[in-house]
Each structure stands twice: as structure tokens, then as C-alpha cells.
Amino acid sequence: MSVKQHIKEYKRELVLEAAAKLFYEKGFQKTTIDDIGAALGVTKPFIYTYFENKYAILEQLFDQSYGDLYVDLTQVLNDKKGSAKDRLQRFVALYVAKNIEYQKFSAIMLEEEKSLSSKKIGDIRRKQRDFDARLARLIEEGASNGEFHVSDPMIASLAISGMVRWTHRWYSPQGRLSVADLTRTMSDLALNLVGCVRA
């Protein structure tokens, strides 16, 4: 890739970053293209050279966030090495860490789903369901080999997703807990939740 292309790519990233910050703070609908421009000391046509329209910015943000948040996680879920307990623990720890690291994006994905096209909403929900189903399978595995004691692995999966995804709403890096504290505590709670026999 040429230097010029790199620079173009970089500017595009800057737009995305500024947009994410504003979408997080004020919401997608209340954020104007002028706002995004102002945040970068730039005007509207600048934005429109990198994105076809306002909606395209949001869509790219979702795609990127989904990648950042879920690709590694799915890998952990698919990895068949180790006990179900170890895998669940690792999974939840990573899930929490990612949710905190990408806090802004987690929030946007949660709160701005309705701003997407119905096609995109469908895509996202389908991926989400698939993801939840994989987690359920891991829990089921642990249940069938006696590591976990849980009556409904799917509900347990959704409960864990809920408790993890909620963290972005209350966790503050300035608070009494480090991210490491949080990931440890949350993965312990998840193991409790699935009735894991503890050491």
C-alpha cells in the first residue's frame, strides 16, 4: 500500500474514532456530521470523502466492533483443549476484559442497534444467537461430564452474556477495582452460576 493510501486509511480511522466518541456520548441520531467534523477541526465534505453517508459510519463501527469483540472469543469457545471449567473461566475473563477495553463500542452496539437497517439488525442478531449457542454448547459439555450442574445450558449461557455485557454500564477504570480484579471475580461468579464443583 502506498503512503498516500496509508494516510487516507488513517484519516478514515480518525473519523471513525471521533464518531464513536460522539455516538457514545450523545447517541447516533443526536450527533450531526458537523459535530464529527468539528471534533476533528474539519468540515462536512471531508467526512463525505471517506464515508458515503452518516449511516455508513455507524455500520462500519458495528462491523469493526463486532470483529474486535467476538472473533477471539469465538476462537476460545471453539478450542476443545482443557476442561470445560478452564475454558469457561478463560472465556468469561476474556469476555469481560474485551467489554471493558471496548467499552464505548459495547455501549454503542447495545444502544444503537435500532439505528441500523433491518438487514444489518438481522445479521447482528444471527451472529449473536450463534455466539450464545456456542457458549451454551460449552456449558452443556461441562454439564454432561459432571463438571457443571445446570438445568438449562441455553439460559445459563444467556445469563452469563447478560451479566458480562452489563459491565460496561457500571465499571469505571477509576474505581476501586482493577480490570484484573473484575475479570477474576466475574469468571468466578460465572463458574458459580453453572454450579461448577469448586476446589
Next chain:
Amino acid sequence: MSVKQHIKEYKRELVLEAAAKLFYEKGFQKTTIDDIGAALGVTKPFIYTYFENKYAILEQLFDQSYGDLYVDLTQVLNDKKGSAKDRLQRFVALYVAKNIEYQKFSAIMLEEEKSLSSKKIGDIRRKQRDFDARLARLIEEGASNGEFHVSDPMIASLAISGMVRWTHRWYSPQGRLSVADLTRTMSDLALNLVGCVRA
């Protein structure tokens, strides 16, 4: 109250109901006053006789939803009768049931918070924190008398809130589970989560 006043009150309710449905389906910003009117077979000035502006509708919806969802729950939390286990079980069951019963409102409260004034956001968050703290106290009580085994009651409280509040996103009354099934399963999971010694 006179018949006239009753009717006025009732019409106001109808506006709120139609608005809630639309806010749930399309979001607050994308819903126009004309949309709400059309849903009721009525025009804009009708709406404006009952609400000062669009924002007032949302605000009232939040106030009402908060009441419907949290007043009873706070009572259960404050009730000191019975073991911590029993109280937590009852609490979670009711919390889940309410979240399902008021699904639309739960969703709106979660997704449209940014559409509120910052004053109102502050109010809501304060109440929410208070609520979470009360739940944490119940968990702490159970931990100190040996019913529960949990290292950080506040985090456990937030985890439970998260797993419950997420239900509105995936539970469908048309699915394989009745509300009763769900409340039972979820309250069991919550007891697991706090490390409750089981029978």
C-alpha cells in the same frame, strides 16, 4: 374525579401506550409525533393537548416504568423477614417476571436513556445505584451469616442485575419456556451465582 377528567386521563394513557409501542419498535428519535397520532387515528394537536412536547412523553414513560418495575422490588429488598436465600429467590423471580411483563418499557429504559435530559439521566442512575446497593446489602447479609459464599457482594449484585435485565432481549413468550419456567431457572442461577448452599 369527574367523568371528564377520567376520560382525559384515559386519552393521555392511550397516547403513552401508542408512544411506547413506537419508541420500542423504532426508537424515540425516529418516531415522529405524527406517527403517534397516526397510530391513534388522530392528529398532532391532539397529542399536544396532553403533553407539552415530545420529550415530556418520554420522560413520563420513564417515570411510570421506573415505578412499575422498581417500587415492588424495592419493597421485597427491604423486607427483612425470611432467610437471605428465600428473599433473594423471591426477589430474582419477581425481577425477571417484571422485566418480561414490562418488556417494552425495560427495552426503552435501556436504549433511550441518552434521549433524556442530563438531569433526568442523573436521577435515574442515582436510583439505579441505590437499588443495586440494596441488593448488594441483601447478598452481604447472606454472606455474613454463611448462607452465601461470595467475595464481592456489590459485583454479585451487578451481575445479577445484568443477567436479569438482559432477559428482555432474548425471551419470547412464544418460545419453549413459560414465564414461570424462566423465573424459576433464573432465580436458581442467581442462587448458584452467590454460592448459596443448596438443599
Next chain:
DNA sequence: GATCCAATATACTGGGTAGTATATTTATTT
């Protein structure tokens, strides 16, 4: 340093929507 091209700004348009002033219908009172 003149020419050209790309990047970005200025200035504009059009559509949509919140809110309102005025007209009309419907109900109430006498």
C-alpha cells in the same frame, strides 16, 4: 515558479419534523 491535480472549504438546497395559529367540528348549556 507555472501548471495541474487532489484535498478540503464555502455556500447552498431540499426534505423532514417539532411546534403553533387558525378554522371547524362536536358537545354542553340555557
Next chain:
DNA sequence: AAATAAATATACTACCCAGTATATTGGATC
């Protein structure tokens, strides 16, 4: 049933903002 009052519709205004056509600037090439 005429007069009055209340409820609601029609028709309008004003503003905001996404998106664009045109102008300008600044850097690359000769």
C-alpha cells in the same frame, strides 16, 4: 334549537441537518 365552550383538525412556520455543487487552497510535477 341558539349560544357558547371544548376538543380536534387543517394549514402553516421555522428550524435543523444530511447531502452536494462550486470555489479555493496547497502540494506534486514539469
